[in-house]
Every structure is written in C-alpha cells, then in structure tokens.
Amino acid sequence: MNQHSGMASLWSAICLVFITSLLGWVTLRSVMSDARRSQHHLFAAQALASSESLLETAIAQIDSAYSEKDMATDTAFWLNSSNSQCPATLTSPQWQCLKWTASDLGKFGGAITALTWPEAIDVSSSFVLFSRDVRSAPHKVKITAQISLQAGEAGAGSRASVQQSVYIPMSAPWTAPLLDLTPRPPSAECIPVEWHKQFGHTTPAQLKAISAAQLQNGLTSMSQPSRTVYWIDSPLTWSQSLGTQSAPVVLIFSDIACTVQCPQIASHAAITGMVYFQSANACQNPVALYTFKSDALHFEWPIGIDASKVQRVSGSWKNAGF
C-alpha cells in the first residue's frame, strides 16, 4: 500500500510539474505574442509618422516652389516628369507624374531646391509621387508618399504610405467669357478683345504653362485624349485643324507670334473651340468666327477659393496603407 502511495506521489509531482510548465509556457507565448503585436503597432505608427513627415516635406516643396509666382516654376518642377512614372492605374497620357526619390530619379529643374528628407527613412525604397491630370485638372496635384524605415531603426523595414492633394496656382476659377459673339461686318471698327474678358483671372503665364505641360506629356491633336491648350509663339500661318465638339481647344497666338503681324489661319484649318490673339495686332487679321466653346479651360475649383496660392484639398488625406 505504502509502495503504491510513493509511486502515486512521484507521478503526481511529475504531472503537476508538467502541467505547471505547460501553463507557464502557454502564458509566456501569449505574453510574447501580445508584446510582438504591440511592437508592430508601435512600428506601424512610427512608419506612418515618417510617411506623414515625407508628405509634409513634399507639400512644403511644392508650396515653396510655387510661391515664386513665376509660372516658369511649373516647367522646372515637372522637368523630369513623364507618363511612364505613373502607376498602372494612371496610364492615360493626360497624367503627368514625377517620382521624387533621394537618388537620381525624379530630380527637379535647376530653379527648384530639393528639401532634405526626414530622418529614419530608408531612402533607397522610399519615394514621393506627384501626379496631375494636365488636361482636366492641371491645378490639382496628388502627392503620394511611401516610406520604409531604415535599418538600424526599431521596426526597420516597416512601410507606410499616405497621400493628399493640393491646389496649385495654375489657373483660376472659371468665369464665363464676356464676349459679343455676333459676327461683325468687315468694315466694323476693330476692338481687340481684352484678355480678362476671355479668360477671367487666368493669366497668360498660366495658360502658357498648361500648354507646355500638355506638350511635354505627349498630348497632341492625334493622341487619345487630345491636347486642349495651344500656346503659339510662332508667326507662321496656322494650317492644322484642331478640336472637336466633344473636345474643344484653346488656341492662343502670343504677343511674340504677333510681334509684327499675327499669324494667319489657313482657310482649310477648322478650329473648334477658342482662338485668341494676344495683341492689338489681332485686328489686322481677318479672323473668322470659330465655334465658340471655352470648355477646355473649365477647370473645377471650389466656389470662393483664393486660387493664387498653394492649398490642401480638404478631405483628400488618405492613408494608402499596407
């Protein structure tokens, strides 16, 4: 009986130790898994903070560049942009993209000083993507910042991506042109059309920049979608037909083109949209009445906005997330 009691004690002790160890191990696993989850939350929050920092840096970059009030800035900013840098969802040629990295890609033109990147970011696998629709909304830039935490940081390799859109002073809210569209007899007194009556607060420099952006991005009269804004400095006779009812154009002959006499428009060239001669010399031209459609300049701006400075688009912040 006593012998059996001893064996029972031994087995009980072994069983107790086994159960206690098992419980301890399970508890440790549980605590460690909880700690790891908590750590991952911390790393994710750190990555998100870093991506927000990079996004804010990119917003400041665009803000400081466009605060120069010189539209040559736009060309310098987007100098190395191309449609090929756009993500797969934005392959249409109207999308202009610039992938700003800390390496050789996505450099700005000489007029733009690049800002320093935030610390703790692995610059080889982080980037900022500026993208805009040069045809429908050249004044609205979507900025996407994607980062990866650098080696040596807690949570190295953690990634985060955020995006926000900003308005840039590339155009002005659309105002209906104040024009008398009735054809004048050839003998009628010539009165040059003032710029602001035709284009509202949008400046010549802004339209020139939009035209340059569309040209740089490969938009032409034959592309799909087609180019909509043409800024012409050449005094040569214009012989190309442009625009359709569904896609009207704006054709502007600059004061450079009109230095001596504004260019002629060949009789076989049909322009659907708006033609404007930026010169008093325009009156020397027998300008035919073209179909008047100003839709090519009808860019969407919120009502009442001051379009002269860089502003964030409300509600556009998005955690693109991983």
Added chain:
Amino acid sequence: MTFKHSQLQVALGFTVLESVFASAILAIGLTGAIQISQASMAANQTQRSFDLASGLAQDLAECWQVSNTFCNAQFQNSQNTSALSNEAGIQFQRSWNVTAVTTQGSDPYLLQSLKISVKWSSQDMTNDTNELSWQIRRAKTPSWVGL
C-alpha cells in the same frame, strides 16, 4: 517475522526516496514556472512602458498639429521638458524640440520639424534608461475649407 520486518523497511525506504525525488522535481518545476512568470511579467511591463511612451509621444505630436489654446500654450517655447508618471510609479521624462527646415520659399517657418524624446528607467535589476524617439514634420500650407 524477520522477513516481514525487512520487507516493511524496504517499502518504507523506497517511499521516502520517492517523496524526496518528487519534492525535488516539484521544486525545480515550480522554480522554472516562477521564472517563466517573472520573464512574462517583465516583458509585459517593458512593453507597457513602451506603449505608454509611444502614447505620450504621439499625443504630443498630435497636439502639435492642431491649433487650440491648450496645445498652443504647450508649444510656446521651441523646446521643453516635462515629467510624467504612471500608476506603477515609473517616471517618464518627455522633451521636445521644434526646428525650422530651410526651404526656398520666403516663409522661414513653412516646414517645421518636431523631435520628441521620451525617457524612463526600467524597474528591473538593471535599472537601465530606455528612450523612445519620435519625429514629425508639418508644412504650414493651409487647407481650404470653403466659403
């Protein structure tokens, strides 16, 4: 009778030996279990401190990005230090520093950087000082909210 006595002695001896072994195994096992529990508690406490430190840093970073009376008062000086403690008696030292990042724009404060550091001492034997660093940037570019 003699045989029975010796058989009883062997049986009793064996039980004592078994009991000693059983107690030793139990003691070793319990020691291990206690050590595992202690390790779990220490890991838990460390992570809890990191969570608290991260919360303190994030709270300050959020406060920096909003404009209200309380937050504005907190950032009147570009750098500061504050001491906080939790119910476990761990003292957290939070310090921050606001600097301007140079841009080509005319506004020198267009882009600012906030560096936050939260320090605290471990409550284990080592009494090491832990530190959590947090950094965030903010551009002054306004957000258009309507008429």
